[in-house]
Amino acid sequence: MIDFHTHTPAWRTATWLGGASFGADEFVDFMDGAGIERAVVLSHDGLFNSTPEANEELAAFVAAYPDRLIGFGSYNPRRPEAVQQTRRSFADLGLRGLKLHPWLQGFSMHELALDPLMEIVAEHHGVLLCHDGTPPYSTAGQIAALARRHPDVPVVLGHAGLHDLWREALAFTQDTDNLYICICGTPPYAARRIAAEAPAGKVLFGTDAGLSDKASQDYAVARIREIDGWGITDDQRQAMLIDNPRRLLERMS
Numbered sequence: 024m025i026d027f028h029t030h031t032p033a034w035r036t037a038t039w040l041g042g043a044s045f046g047a048d049e050f051v052d053f054m055d056g057a058g059i060e061r062a063v064v065l066s067h068d069g070l071f072n073s074t075p076e077a078n079e080e081l082a083a084f085v086a087a088y089p090d091r092l093i094g095f096g097s098y099n100p101r102r103p104e105a106v107q108q109t110r111r112s113f114a115d116l117g118l119r120g121l122k123l124h125p126w127l128q129g130f131s132m133h134e135l136a137l138d139p140l141m142e143i144v145a146e147h148h149g150v151l152l153c154h155d156g157t158p159p160y161s162t163a164g165q166i167a168a169l170a171r172r173h174p175d176v177p178v179v180l181g182h183a184g185l186h187d188l189w190r191e192a193l194a195f196t197q198d199t200d201n202l203y204i205c206i207c208g209t210p211p212y213a214a215r216r217i218a219a220e221a222p223a224g225k226v227l228f229g230t231d232a233g234l235s236d237k238a239s240q241d242y243a244v245a246r247i248r249e250i251d252g253w254g255i256t257d258d259q260r261q262a263m264l265i266d267n268p269r270r271l272l273e274r275m276s
């Protein structure tokens with residue numbers, strides 16, 4: 024399977040997620056044990072504190088396993104150097120998508136500063152993955168509005184609305200051509216409905232693995248096992264875990 028939402032550990036930022044310090048070798052060992060062939064890897068530290076170093080550290084992490092790990096850079100769009108650093112993350116660091124976190128980074132998806140960043144993503148045939156599901160920022164409707172202004176960029180709802188906004192995430196995914204929905208941290212009752220009702224070509228799956236210590240990796244494995252209880256068809260499972268993410272990754276290569 025392809026895991027479309029994982030993280031590097033919290034190397035620098037001491038948050039509630041703890042300060043795990045494993046490297047790419049340990050992470051790929053975990054992937055092997057969990058049956059994950061390839062993973063989209065997002066920074067942790069760069070979401071709390073956007074720095075060029077956070078993108079560099081992510082780039083070094085994924086460069087150790089270029090066939091297995093695909094890095095998405097991140098930069099706070101309000102910072103004056105955001106355009107330059109986003110361009111650098113694609114052109115110089117080899118990162119293949121952009122991750123934005125409106126809640127932790129403190130901005131609204133409606134800010135026009137996002138447009139030049141989206142143009143850079145489009146130029147590089149990249150993908151935007153956006154944290155979602157935590158109002159007031161990070162709602163599916165706000166993210167869909169940006170997606171509609173940039174129809175040439177696939178935009179992924181990174182958490183499928185979580186607990187409170189999954190119905191909205193599902194509805195906007197059904198109505199917005201370039202909006203994709205990644206079931207990650209979404210409760211099982213919502214995941215089941217999304218997997219059954221969202222357009223089959225737009226459902227992705229992620230574990231949020233990597234963030235913390237072993238407990239977080241165990242949680243990730245448990246989420247993969249949960250899929251068996253969703254009652255989806257083999258075709259839906261194949262689309263979500265292999266075909267859909269592969270299509271997006273091929274676009275980026």
Ligand SMILES: [Zn+2]
Nearest residue numbers: 028029030231
């Ligand atoms: Zn995450």
